[in-house]
Amino acid sequence: MAKIGVMICGHGSRSQAAVDEFSVLAEKLPALLPDDWLTEYGYLEFANPVIRDGLDKLRDAGCERIVAVPGMLFAAMHTKNDIPTVLNTYGEKHGISLSYGRELGVDPRMIAAAGDRVREAVDAANAEHGDVALNDTCLVVIGRGASDPDANGNVAKVARMLQEGMGFGWLEVGYSGVTFPLVEPCLTHAAKLGYKRIIVFPYFLFTGILIDRIYGFTDQVAAAHPDIQFVKAGYLRDHPKVLETFVERITEQLGDEVPPTCGTCKYRTQVLGFEAEVGAVQESHHHHVEGQGASAPGSNVADCDLCVDFCTGECRLDMDHSHHHGDGEHHHHDHDHHHHAEYPHAKHPHGPESARKS
Secondary structure, three states: OOOEEEEEEEOOOOOHHHHHHHHHHHHHHHHHOOOOOEEEEEEOOOOOOEHHHHHHHHHHOOOOEEEEEEOOOOOOHHHHHHHHHHHHHHHHHHOOEEEEOOOOOOOHHHHHHHHHHHHHHHHHHHHHHOOOOHHHEEEEEEEOOOOOHHHHHHHHHHHHHHHHHHOOOEEEEEEOOOOOOEHHHHHHHHHOOOOOEEEEEEOOOOOOHHHHHHHHHHHHHHHHOOOOEEEEOOOOOOOHHHHHHHHHHHHHHHOOOOOOOOOOOOOOOOOOOOHHHOOOOOOOOOHHHOOOOOOOOOOOHHHOOOOOOOOOOHHHHOOOOOOOOOOOOOOOOOOOOOOOOOOOOOOOOOOHHHHHHO
């Protein structure tokens, strides 16, 4: 049989803490895979090693087949465009068998991991402040936010399954960037609903600027509503159920029937509001920031004169500003390099425009 190599493809971040957390997760996976498989990881942008470096290591070690997976929760531009372009280009150049698996997606194990993080937050709040019934609590789930309704819709599905599975009184869903509603308008709306406690849960794998943004806006809205108890839940990190899901995404590629990817992808089928993007050329837009490093200029709030305590995302609205630190997907220096379709609701008052009033 061909020698198997496993490639974990991460997004990468300017936050060293985020890069460290991803590496911890990636380094735990080999123990859950067959002993004779080799595992490497790499990042699409900013951080090192880059994906190509990991592929080189596997090929140099004699791997004849490489099984790659995106280290991401949902399938949007990075998973559908950028990573496949890097992998396909590499496979064609070196003539190596290379397959690409599904994102973590909406999976019972991921729901269980999320439920554990929310439950930990509820238990800690009850211990510190006294019990509040779940039906007197509003759950706010914050997802990454993308220009792809497929990914945004999956955040909403995960959120609904958490609410219904645990019995929260109400649910609101927000996003940290790109789409709507963003964090501040979402939390401000939730504060009007009359609930005694609001649990804010970032449905993210790792820390970074966006987690800072979510917690920062939570503190800001909480200060304006002292009668409501705001509780910040932890993100997923290397929860055992997350690791289990990664393992299945890897091993299922070697089965007799490989599950399809991206069933409601806007590039494959007409999705309401995004019909013009069917059949769009899929290419990577991240070569210019590949391996740039987590300590690159513009990586933190100290480098930006638009923000004070945390990244609000206002830099997205002033493209000519020279000190943007970005939001994890698009950054001040890459607007001339991105050629994807314009997001149809970019001017929505509860989307990125809402950062102006912060």
